[in-house]
Amino acid sequence: MPKEQSFAQRLIAWQQAAGRHDLPWQGSRDPYRVWLSEIMLQQTQVATVIPYYQRFLSSFPDVVALAAAPIERVVEHWAGLGYYARARNLHRCAQQIVAQHGGAFPRTAAELAELPGIGRSTAAAIAAFSFGERAAILDGNVKRVLCRVFGIAGFPGSAPVERKLWQLAESLLPETGIEAYTQGLMDLGATLCTRGTPHCPACPFADACVARREGRQKTLPEARPRAPMPERNATFVLITDGQRLLLERRPPSGLWGGLLVPPEGEPEQVLAARGLCALAQRKLPDLKHAFTHFRLTLQPVLCRVQAPPATGETGSAWLPLSKAAAAGVPTPIARLIRLVASAPD
Ligand code: SF4
Structure with a gap:
């Protein structure tokens, strides 16, 4: 297992050398754009999101425009992306930011997580990318990477395993370079440490990953346990x-x-x-x-x-x-x- 500090250093170095740098929402610290992309990327792949993101942004260029739009128009722009509760929450969240925060996004993960449709991991990603906060993300991809690299047993959706993963994710955060680190976790989960066939030889943790060493890539993370037989x-x-x-x-x-x-x-x-x-x-x-x-x-x-x-x-x-x-x-x-x-x- 890699030492904690070297995990972040390796990941940042890999992200800078081999990660993704030209996604349309990268290069901007505008929390509106970061938030929009993070919500769209929940349960949806980058390639699908890009045209939606661009259309959405040209119709609703900022949080004030989004808050003022009728919900039907917002949902129309979402049609085809699925999980429509996201669109309704997006609209409610924009209205709340305008009504309660004067149109400016709160600057901490803790405050962001209070808003509609923004969970703990999404709040951390927005705070890290927009305001440089050292906050840990833990979406499905990150859970998979951590379970594999550190050989974490148990179903990651269960409360005790999830608690352990949050503690681990927080302990791994770098002192500096949170943006590249957070992006690196996302990139690794999306491009190398994929669910089906991870591309281990190209991975920055290839020599240290427990799943790779023990040939357990297919069984980590563990599946949801079956309900007991009646x-x-x-x-x-x-x-x-x-x-x-x-x-x-x-x-x-x-x-x-x-x-x-x-x-x-x-x-x-x-x-x-x-x-x-x-x-x-x-x-x-x-x-x-x-x-x-x-x-x-x-x-x-x-x-x-x-x-x-x-x-x-x-x-x-x-x-x-x-x-x-x-x-x-x-x-x-x-x-x-x-x-x-x-x-x-
Ligand atoms: S070595 Fe393979 S299984 Fe381990 S983190 Fe890297 S890609 Fe995933």
Whole structure:
């Protein structure tokens, strides 16, 4: 891992030598232009943003013009950029700057972050580029770079990992050169340390990056953890006369639709509903089975009954214990049947 100071120095040197320098919003410290570009660049790539930025600026050259424009006109200029809440917030923000700040942008990241549509990272970028404030940015691209270079585990959208990343981002800030440093982070995430295939050999951190050293570029940053699998329990009553087992066909839809399985439910109710009476009853060990969308714990109960009449109801069958497991039953049921067949009492 690079020493903290050398991270900033390396990044600034790389930005100056190989970063982007001719984007239309660069070379200006006008907070209106910086703000506009930063909002447009949220969730949207540079190449898409450039023509929108230029059209927007020629129609609304400053924050006063934007605040005075009807919202419909602002949204019209945004059409095609997506995430339209950004356009509405942009307009509200311009009106607030005119009404509450006399048309001048606040000069600190903390104050900027109070305005509509300006989050902590965007506020820091505007403050750094417009007023030279040493403020840390942490958008999706920067999270990816930091997770990879420093080998930060965990999903970066989770509160503890995000907190850690903010602390790291702040600890890395250079004493001077905040503009090149901030631009460098953006450039690195957009041009080299990309989501799919990072171009590691050209990267200023190639020799120090944890993800590169350990071949973890594809697994850092970590993906959002999957929601835990729902758990379900079901009691199956294995009814036997010592020779045969009662199986019943499930309804066509639902779990194991149309297959033969032992009756499901509370043993007393299951037996009573079938006119049977238990001579003996015991629980068998639970059996777990994973489906695509949930995990099922089968809680089998073995009931010994007197020999029932030879014919069963429609949809039910008394099958020899030795053959029931092969009667087209679901896999976990077959395991249960084999267990019973090997020790029916
Ligand atoms: S070495 Fe590769 S993975 Fe590491 S920061 Fe650079 S581009 Fe990203």
